Amino acid sequence: MKILIIRLTSMGDIIHSMCVLQFIKEALPNISIHWLVDEIFSDILKNNPDIDTIHSISLRKKKGLISRIKEIKIKTKELSNENFDLIIDMQGLLKTAIISYMINGKKAGFDKDSIRESIASLFYDKKITVPYKENIYKRNLKLINDSLCISKKELPLENINKYLFFSEKAKKRASELLSTKGKKIVFIPAASTGERVISISMYRKMIKLLPGKKFLTWGNKAEKETSQNIAENLEDTILLPKIDLDTLKALISACDLVIGPDTGPSNIPFAVKTPSITIYWDKAKNSNKRNTVNNQNNNSFSFSDLNDFDENIIVKKANILLSN
Structure with a gap:
């Protein structure tokens, strides 16, 4: 059997969707899995042994x-020649539904009551019902299970294996960047929207109270400036150079703890089995709570506003995670 998964964007949502791959291969070991993704996020999928072919669209x-x-x-004409047995739209947008419709093969996706853009369901041959407010990992597995007629119904979050991978080159580079003794904490100051931003002063308060070496990541000029301001005159705090996505995966896999807001890279720790703390503001968490994971190693904390933020809560949990 040969299938195509469509999940074009964004980084966090792609990572959420990728957790189903190991369950597909477990149930159907001979299946061939192809994935269609926007090219700017294709690196997040690379090196995963459960994906046979990655197709990029710009x-x-x-x-x-x-x-x-x-x-x-151009891309749908090219993909139609692959003769897929099934095309699964994991994104559930009108755009991705139309793309799936233009590719030869049967289509599966969420039904009209399970997605925001309900019109998208008109393009699917098989429509799957999953409550929209259900945890995103469980939504994705339910869609895959029912689309492929896999009997397993529960998602054991505690039993999910590592499912983000990186090259040996990235592993070596990450090792060089983290070449220091003691605990290593990676901070991800970037946030995709203003309501998810953590202030510079909050980061500095946490860093001053935490042990070990602290590393600050960034991806563009504005993020670099923020990270520079956070790191200024702080001991044991290092501003990392700009790194690619492959190296970021390796870096997060090699560190002891990741702390950041609800943003794309903050989803990497769960997928590489690294302890993490994600900080939400109530407004952001209420709109995105179905994406959260809370377990022994991956934790989320919500504060009502800047005045409500308590760095001691984060530091206390961080020390527990670092001691495990």
């Missing part, structure tokens, strides 16, 4: 509707 980088339509036509 939509985020294209400017204008006409150029994007042309890109979709």
